[in-house]
Amino acid sequence: MKSKTTSGAMLEAMREKPPLVHCITNYVAMNIAANVLLASGASPAMVHAAEEAGEFAGIASALTVNIGTLSTQWLDGMRAAAKAAASAGKPWVLDPVAHYATAFRRQAVADLLALKPTIIRGNASEIIALAGGESRGQGVDSRDPVEQAEDSARRLAERQQAIVAVTGAVDFVTDGARAVRIKGGSVLMPQVTALGCSLTCLVGAFAATAPEDLFGATVAALAIFAVAGEDAALGAAGPGSFAWRFLDALAALDGEALDARARVSIA
């Protein structure tokens, strides 16, 4: 197997040996997220029941947890899975969808943060609020620019000892010490529901492929979304055709093209 030092090499390694990714995501995202992982080369499994989520996390190579359509039973499954992943030393990714909206979500996210996610991926409003700032988010949608979330992301990464990815027009990734920005994507992406949730699952897939370089894995997932988003926007008539073009664009990208076209810069 080639060394996994670039986003493209990680993509090729994932396709060579598709990782089993345990996704606890929401009802809205389940189908598109599974298709995004398949198009990228990973093997998704959407498993959320409290009775089996802990056991399943022991089988999978990485876990992703998303609170988009939360219930007490789902939360029990998330906690069991996060504990199992953490105790097995497997990476797990948290997507704190609209965590600022209700007391139930705020408490759920506090419980999950205590279980030490290795990576946190959210939009700018979610990351600002998670770091303790005033966010302007409305429901699941961000109303803050990523630039305004960069300091929050750095603080959150230091506090949680985690990698934090903030997405939007220009994405930002930090582990508290290092930071990069990733350009690309399309204005049509926030017009298609659950693309952010799908990206969180894809971060899990890259983390499963390159657990020795979780920062690089996070960047690789965001970079393939950025490049495939640009490709899908060419010729898309609107959000509907963008959505299926995006899956095709993910599947069509190879490692060499990803490395040649990813626009990643040190922040």
Ligand SMILES: Nc1ncnc2c1ncn2[C@@H]1O[C@H](COP(=O)(O)OP(=O)(O)O)[C@@H](O)[C@H]1O
């Ligand atoms: N204005 C934009 N221009 C280009 N890409 C965008 C834009 N807004 C979001 N994206 C991309 O859409 C994907 C989902 O991010 P985002 O919309 O921030 O997440 P969420 O759906 O959780 O709110 C990411 O790949 C991000 O880079």
Ligand SMILES: Cc1ncsc1CCOP(=O)(O)O
């Ligand atoms: C619309 C909606 N409602 C609850 S979860 C969800 C999907 C949110 O997806 P994303 O965070 O990727 O925009």
Ligand SMILES: [Mg+2]
């Ligand atoms: Mg989201």
